[in-house]
Amino acid sequence: MVVAELDGTGVPVVRLDPADLPGGVALSGEYVHGVFQGHLSAYGRIVSMSGLRSVWVRRPGLPASRVAEPSAWLTEEARQAFYGMLRSTDARWMNHPDAARRARHKPWQLHLAQRSRLPVPATLVTTFPQAARGFAERFPDLVVKPVSGAHPQEPPMAVPTSRVAPGTDFSAVAYGPTLLQRRVAKRADIRLTCVGDRIFTARKAVTPDADPDEVDVRFAGGSEPWRPVEAPPRVAAAVRTYLRDAELAYGAFDFAEDADGIWWFLECNQSGQFGFIEMDTGLPIARAVAEWLAADTVPAAPGTSGNGAGRSRVRAGEGRGHEDA
Amino acid sequence: MVVAELDGTGVPVVRLDPADLPGGVALSGEYVHGVFQGHLSAYGRIVSMSGLRSVWVRRPGLPASRVAEPSAWLTEEARQAFYGMLRSTDARWMNHPDAARRARHKPWQLHLAQRSRLPVPATLVTTFPQAARGFAERFPDLVVKPVSGAHPQEPPMAVPTSRVAPGTDFSAVAYGPTLLQRRVAKRADIRLTCVGDRIFTARKAVTPDADPDEVDVRFAGGSEPWRPVEAPPRVAAAVRTYLRDAELAYGAFDFAEDADGIWWFLECNQSGQFGFIEMDTGLPIARAVAEWLAADTVPAAPGTSGNGAGRSRVRAGEGRGHEDA
Numbered sequence: 001m002v003v004a005e006l007d008g009t010g011v012p013v014v015r016l017d018p019a020d021l022p023g024g025v026a027l028s029g030e031y032v033h034g035v036f037q038g039h040l041s042a043y044g045r046i047v048s049m050s051g052l053r054s055v056w057v058r059r060p061g062l063p064a065s066r067v068a069e070p071s072a073w074l075t076e077e078a079r080q081a082f083y084g085m086l087r088s089t090d091a092r093w094m095n096h097p098d099a100a101r102r103a104r105h106k107p108w109q110l111h112l113a114q115r116s117r118l119p120v121p122a123t124l125v126t127t128f129p130q131a132a133r134g135f136a137e138r139f140p141d142l143v144v145k146p147v148s149g150a151h152p153q154e155p156p157m158a159v160p161t162s163r164v165a166p167g168t169d170f171s172a173v174a175y176g177p178t179l180l181q182r183r184v185a186k187r188a189d190i191r192l193t194c195v196g197d198r199i200f201t202a203r204k205a206v207t208p209d210a211d212p213d214e215v216d217v218r219f220a221g222g223s224e225p226w227r228p229v230e231a232p233p234r235v236a237a238a239v240r241t242y243l244r245d246a247e248l249a250y251g252a253f254d255f256a257e258d259a260d261g262i263w264w265f266l267e268c269n270q271s272g273q274f275g276f277i278e279m280d281t282g283l284p285i286a287r288a289v290a291e292w293l294a295a296d297t298v299p300a301a302p303g304t305s306g307n308g309a310g311r312s313r314v315r316a317g318e319g320r321g322h323e324d325a
Numbered sequence: 326m327v328v329a330e331l332d333g334t335g336v337p338v339v340r341l342d343p344a345d346l347p348g349g350v351a352l353s354g355e356y357v358h359g360v361f362q363g364h365l366s367a368y369g370r371i372v373s374m375s376g377l378r379s380v381w382v383r384r385p386g387l388p389a390s391r392v393a394e395p396s397a398w399l400t401e402e403a404r405q406a407f408y409g410m411l412r413s414t415d416a417r418w419m420n421h422p423d424a425a426r427r428a429r430h431k432p433w434q435l436h437l438a439q440r441s442r443l444p445v446p447a448t449l450v451t452t453f454p455q456a457a458r459g460f461a462e463r464f465p466d467l468v469v470k471p472v473s474g475a476h477p478q479e480p481p482m483a484v485p486t487s488r489v490a491p492g493t494d495f496s497a498v499a500y501g502p503t504l505l506q507r508r509v510a511k512r513a514d515i516r517l518t519c520v521g522d523r524i525f526t527a528r529k530a531v532t533p534d535a536d537p538d539e540v541d542v543r544f545a546g547g548s549e550p551w552r553p554v555e556a557p558p559r560v561a562a563a564v565r566t567y568l569r570d571a572e573l574a575y576g577a578f579d580f581a582e583d584a585d586g587i588w589w590f591l592e593c594n595q596s597g598q599f600g601f602i603e604m605d606t607g608l609p610i611a612r613a614v615a616e617w618l619a620a621d622t623v624p625a626a627p628g629t630s631g632n633g634a635g636r637s638r639v640r641a642g643e644g645r646g647h648e649d650a
Contacts, residue, residue, distance in 0.1 A: 021452070022500055028451035030460070031435045034442075041453075067500070074501050080473040081450050081502035084432030098423050107409030110356045117359075125406050126353035127346070128366075135355070148405040175347055175392070176399050177406035 001275060002056065005290035011053070016042035019061025021078050029085045038085045052091040054293045057100065059271070092249070094292060095270050099247040103270040106147055106179065110265075116242040118235070118265040121256075122182040132170035132180060139182040140166065147179045161216040184264045190255035192231055193274050194243055195288040199236050202226040202277045203257070226280035235263055242268065249292065326600060327381065330615030336378070341367035344386025346403050354410045363410045377416040379618045382425065384596070417574070419617060420595050424572040428595040431472055431504065435590075441567040443560070443590040446581075447507040457495035457505060464507040465491065472504045485541040509589045515580035517556055518599050519568055520613040524561050527551040527602045528582070551605035560588055567593065574617065 006013045016025050020043075029038035029049070038049030063078035064070060083097060095103070102108065106125075113120050124135040125147060136142060142164040149159075163183060170178075186206055193200045205224045231239070235255075243251050252272025255263035274285040331338045341350050345368075354363035354374070363374030388403035389395060408422060420428070427433065431450075438445050449460040450472060461467060467489040474484075488508060495503075511531060518525045530549045556564070560580075568576050577597025580588035599610040 022502065026452040026499075027502065028449070028453045028456045029432060030456075031439060031445055031448040033447075034439045034445070036436050036439060064501075076473040077471065077502050080430050081432060081452075081504075084430035084434075084472070085450065087427070087430060087433045088436035098427055101426075102412070102423055105405050105409035105412060107354060107406060108412045109409075111361050111413035114356060114359045114361060120356055120359070122358075123356040124353070125410065127351040127406075128353045131353045131355075146402060147409070148401040174351070176389075177347065177352065177402050179406075 001278070001286035002058075002289045002293070005287045006294060009290060009294045011294040012047075014040070014042050014045060014047055016040070017061045018063040018078070018082050019065040021063050021082055023066060025082075027081060027085060029081075029088075036088055038088070049085060049089045052086075052089050053296075054092045054094065055086060056094050056289070056293055057097065057271075094249040094289070096247065096249075100270050103246050103248055103251075103268065104149065106149070106267065109268055112242055112245060113265040113268070116238045116245065118238045118242065119262055120265050121184055124180045125177055126180075127174055127177050129170045129173045132173045132178065135180055136164070136168070136170070139180075141183045141185075142180050143183045145179050145181065147177050163213050184256040184258050186256040186264075187259055188257040190229075190253075190257055190263050191226065191272075191277055192235070192239060192253040192255065193272070193277060193283075193285055194239055194251050194253070195285060196249055196292045197240060198288050199231055199239065200274075200277070200281075200283040200285050200288070201229050201231040202281050202283065203229040226277055228281040228283055232263070246270075250289070326603070326611035327383075327614045327618070330612045331619060334615060334619040336619040337372075339365070339367050339370060339372055341365070342386045343388040343403070343407050344390045346388050346407055348391060350407075352406060352410060354406075354413075361413055363413070374410060374414045377411075377414050378621075379417045379419065380411060381419050381614070381618055382422065382596075419574040419614070421572065421574075425595050428571050428573055428576070428593065429474065431474070431592065434593055437567055437570060438590040438593070441563045441570065443563045443567065444587055446509050446589050446591075449505045450502055451505075452499055452502050454495045454498045457498045457503065460505055461489070461493070461495070464505075466508045466510075467505045468508045470504050470506065472502050487541075488538050509581040509583050511581040511589075512584055513582040515554075515578075515582055515588055516551065516597075516602055517560070517564060517578040517580065518597070518602060518608075518610055519564055519576050519578070520610060521574055521617045522565060523613050524556055524564065525599075525602070525606075525608040525610050525613070526554050526556040527606050527608065528554040551602055553606040553608055557588070571595075575614070 003013055003015065018025065021027065024043045026041040027039065029036060040047055040049060062075055063082055064074045067074065087097075093099075110120055110123055122135075122139050124131060126132055126135075143161050144164050145161040146159045164180065188206055189204045191202045191204075193202075204226045207224055239251075239253060242253075243249075246268070248268075248270050250270065252269045252274065254266040254269070254272075256266055257263050274289075277283060278285050328338055328340065343350065346352065349368045351366040352364065354361060365372055365374060387400055388407055389399045392399065412422075418424075435445055435448055447460075447464050449456060451457055451460075468486050469489050470486040471484045489505065513531060514529045516527045516529075518527075529551045532549055564576075564578060567578075568574075571593070573593075573595050575595065577594045577599065579591040579594070579597075581591055582588050599614075602608060603610050
């Protein structure tokens with residue numbers, strides 16, 4: 001969707017997957033007389049690294065993972081060469097690998113959301129059974145969710161958020177950090193997608209007959225479609241603060257809307273999908289991504305540095321889901 | 326050495342290894358009413374995360390690697406809980422995990438060294454055999470070294486820098502990124518260790534009978550000891566610029582001194598050892614690290630943010646060499 005939009009802008013686009021380095025993807029960079037000059041070759045096409053205007057990171061493959069004899073050593077060599085050079089350019093990133101990696105820490109997300117004045121449901125992350133018991137006494141209606149997100153198997157397994165039954169024995173908390181959160185009795189799920197400084201918000205009402213145990217929108221049945229809504233100005237301002245401090249150019253926020261209309265922060269996924277929202281709502285998110293990537297300068301993009309003026313290319317990493325991690 | 330120095334300052338120190346989480350190390354953090362309150366327990370001792378003044382990262386173990394049944398999933402959960410919470414504190418880091426990780430990219434190091442106006446020997450990183458051949462014609466006396474540093478086996482294997490023989494066939498460059506660098510005909514190795522804004526420099530003269538093929542000081546025989554020297558003011562200024570831009574509080578720079586007395590930048594290791602320098606030279610590096618960690622505020626430390634005033638604790642991660650990666 002984004003590449004189709006980019007093609008309409010007339011800005012040259014190169015797509016490559018780091019998994020194809022070395023092979024279909026090749027690189028060369030020279031440091032001579034105080035100057036760095038780099039080139040990338042993607043499936044026969046060569047471009048200068050100084051010509052890169054922006055980099056879109058979308059599920060890049062693990063470097064060197066498609067060679068005849070993959071190894072951890074070759075992957076590390078290819079990873080450092082590829083990202084080390086791209087990091088030396090003036091290109092803007094959506095999102096920069098450092099910011100992307102930091103943004104995955106859920107305890108940090110909660111702290112940043114608090115600091116950005118987003119409402120955060122009472123949450124505990126603990127390995128102390130006694131702390132879990134005390135928390136459950138204060139907040140009897142709880143959900144449990146992973147601290148780190150997806151289970152790191154191949155393909156990654158999503159672990160659903162689940163309700164905690166009353167009287168649960170918390171002894172096993174000692175064996176692994178556990179994230180407990182006050183359950184928000186929600187009347188709708190909110191997905192707010194932020195692209196640079198542009199905000200696209202969609203709302204999915206909970207069906208009247210919904211099972212209250214189905215707390216995870218990713219796994220709930222529900223037949224209500226996503227519908228576009230306006231984000232309240234305070235939420236929009238808080239979201240922009242969050243992304244600026246997180247140094248992210250893109251973020252997909254999940255909120256739970258309660259009976260009072262309060263939007264409770266659940267998480268911000270720096271690589272969250274937007275296609276399903278665009279399909280349901282018609283919100284032009286892919287075009288916004290393309291415009292951000294193609295812009296000569298992005299005046300109000302939170303969390304970006306560097307100046308794209310005078311450059312003329314956009315590249316999109318494209319692969320199977322390994323990040324520069 | 327550092328802990329012994331810290332003990333002399335009267336500032337409380339807690340040492341822990343993330344490998345012992347969960348187990349000897351436990352944690353708990355609560356996000357309630359817009360406030361984060363966290364606690365760490367290390368081998369029976371509990372401290373408040375808001376009391377952390379600074380964090381010294383020294384070869385931390387892989388989280389959850391000492392449990393009865395280790396798994397990638399538990400490691401990821403423990404990693405995100407531990408580092409996610411520590412990232413939410415105001416503690417200063419030596420070095421911050423994000424800065425540490427970025428600093429390992431050698432192509433980025435070379436670029437940053439150029440930008441900081443440090444002399445960088447002509448270098449090529451390439452997967453194009455033709456580029457390697459052209460480079461070898463322009464710079465016939467070359468060394469080859471890994472792009473990424475240590476070989477990722479357990480324990481990690483150091484790959485020595487080696488001379489490239491004349492007439493070398495560069496065809497295999499296509500199978501893996503290769504770093505070629507003009508060999509500096511050196512008369513001494515320089516190790517410059519920067520702690521905050523304090524610089525400690527040592528020089529090891531090349532023995533007159535040294536084998537010119539022994540280019541890697543880590544593996545060279547040589548009986549000359551390290552001796553303290555003063556860094557030229559321009560080098561000192563450039564090094565501080567480098568660390569500020571790299572957001573590092575600590576860095577160990579390697580230079581090669583040529584016959585004209587020029588110090589050529591080879592690399593900056595953000596976790597470089599300093600004990601062997603201190604032993605040979607008596608330069609008080611461990612004390613400088615301790616003073617940086619113990620300081621209430623660090624006025625001129627490059628690459629640090631946050632204000633340690635009013636807090637009263639220092640912690641040192643300690644383990645077997647896995648980083649927050």
